[in-house]
Amino acid sequence: MAVNEKYKEQINKVEFNSNFEKKTVALMKTQLERKGRIINMKKPVKIVAVAAAITSLLAISVFAISVLLTPGEVAKYFGNDELAQAFESGEAQVINQTVEDSGYIFTLEGIAPGKALEYIDSAAVDVNRTYVVVAMQKADGSEITYDDSVTFIPFFEGYDPWKVNGLHLGGASAHKTIQNNVLYYLWDFTDLEVFADRTIYLAGFGGIAPGPDKFVLNADGSIGFAEEYKGIKVMFEIQLDAAKANPEKANEMIENMGR
Amino acid sequence: MNNSYGTDEYIEKAVATHSKRLLSAAYAVLKSTASAEDAVQETFIKLITKQPHFNDSEHEKAWLLRVTVNISLNMLKKAERNNPVTENEPVYTEDNSFQLLDLVLTLPVQYRTVIHLYYYEGYSIKEIASILKIPSATVGTRLARARAILKKELEEGAYEWL
Numbered sequence: 001m002a003v004n005e006k007y008k009e010q011i012n013k014v015e016f017n018s019n020f021e022k023k024t025v026a027l028m029k030t031q032l033e034r035k036g037r038i039i040n041m042k043k044p045v046k047i048v049a050v051a052a053a054i055t056s057l058l059a060i061s062v063f064a065i066s067v068l069l070t071p072g073e074v075a076k077y078f079g080n081d082e083l084a085q086a087f088e089s090g091e092a093q094v095i096n097q098t099v100e101d102s103g104y105i106f107t108l109e110g111i112a113p114g115k116a117l118e119y120i121d122s123a124a125v126d127v128n129r130t131y132v133v134v135a136m137q138k139a140d141g142s143e144i145t146y147d148d149s150v151t152f153i154p155f156f157e158g159y160d161p162w163k164v165n166g167l168h169l170g171g172a173s174a175h176k177t178i179q180n181n182v183l184y185y186l187w188d189f190t191d192l193e194v195f196a197d198r199t200i201y202l203a204g205f206g207g208i209a210p211g212p213d214k215f216v217l218n219a220d221g222s223i224g225f226a227e228e229y230k231g232i233k234v235m236f237e238i239q240l241d242a243a244k245a246n247p248e249k250a251n252e253m254i255e256n257m258g259r
Numbered sequence: 260m261n262n263s264y265g266t267d268e269y270i271e272k273a274v275a276t277h278s279k280r281l282l283s284a285a286y287a288v289l290k291s292t293a294s295a296e297d298a299v300q301e302t303f304i305k306l307i308t309k310q311p312h313f314n315d316s317e318h319e320k321a322w323l324l325r326v327t328v329n330i331s332l333n334m335l336k337k338a339e340r341n342n343p344v345t346e347n348e349p350v351y352t353e354d355n356s357f358q359l360l361d362l363v364l365t366l367p368v369q370y371r372t373v374i375h376l377y378y379y380e381g382y383s384i385k386e387i388a389s390i391l392k393i394p395s396a397t398v399g400t401r402l403a404r405a406r407a408i409l410k411k412e413l414e415e416g417a418y419e420w421l
Contacts, residue, residue: 007379008378011283011375012283015292021274021275021278024274024278025271027304028303029270031308
């Protein structure tokens with residue numbers, strides 16, 4: 001007998017679960033429904049930027065707001081149980097840093113570099129993305145709506161923010177929901193961990209484009225808001241594990257930007 | 260090729276058409292039916308979440324096989340990190356006689372993957388190289404080495420080698 005026929009004959013005798021196809025079809029349909037729900041909530045943002053410079057300042061205060069949903073609960077709300085589990089188990093970082101500006105309180109709730117979640121081995125978590133949960137509410141407790149939304153973009157110490165940023169490096173998308181008068185965002189950006197050997201900023205601002213009218217690169221490599229920019233100013237600093245930095249990969253990403 | 264990913268008809272047809280071959284490929288890598296089922300389910304989930312564009316049914320089949328093999332190899336790496344096992348250790352024997360499949364499953368994973376795609380799926384060396392994203396010469400070398408091992412272990416004249 002030919003070897004291919006014998007091999008086929010033998011491997012075809014291996015018995016798998018008789019309900020495999022039925023269970024798989026049901027699983028796919030559930031996943032598709034979940035995906036449809038998320039797509040409907042997604043507000044994808046892609047932009048192109050220009051150039052220039054100047055400086056800014058902002059106030060950062062850190063205090064706890066107990067009424068917020070946890071990052072795990074936010075991820076779960078958007079149907080990403082695996083990400084939720086990562087936040088609950090401590091595999092992802094829970095941060096809870098708060099900035100108050102322009103009558104709003106912003107809370108960076110947590111961050112999950114996809115690479116750290118590689119063990120999850122699920123289509124719901126892309127190891128090449130970084131997930132960030134941010135909450136936003138009115139400081140005076142008045143009603144918040146989707147019209148109050150701001151854009152969040154990661155910047156990297158030493159790079160012009162309008163040239164090299166998280167939007168240009170692989171785009172960004174956000175799921176948004178308002179729960180109990182708090183606007184929650186689940187952002188996903190490119191893999192930020194490769195830049196972990198430098199300060200990574202998460203800037204929140206009005207509008208879409210992070211142009212030089214809004215941001216500056218200071219002489220020491222730090223990034224701030226432009227003096228003439230009068231809109232919402234939020235600047236978080238994200239601390240990731242510097243040992244996970246990959247400058248070679250970061251350079252490659254920058255070189256391939258826009259291709 | 261028109262892929263109506265969102266329809267029940269597409270899902271049911273994709274699963275019915277490809278399950279057997281994907282399970283076999285995953286089993287050849289993972290040597291476990293339960294793990295193979297997990298890998299193939301993950302592949303189908305990727306199919307509907309990524310929604311790739313396929314030129315024809317052969318393109319779809321090759322994509323599914325590549326994803327299945329990659330997922331299976333990742334699962335194997337993770338399993339070995341958590342619980343290292345010695346490669347080449349026989350894990351599947353029915354009656355202590357070394358059948359062809361038993362022997363294939365004792366091969367290093369790179370060899371048995373190529374053997375499976377060559378003998379089960381009937382792909383050429385070039386097509387396997389394209390699916391696995393490795394050079395054709397590497398596929399040829401793995402195939403030759405795998406065959407040499409199998410020939411040495413199997414009774415002379417037991418099979419007709421292609």
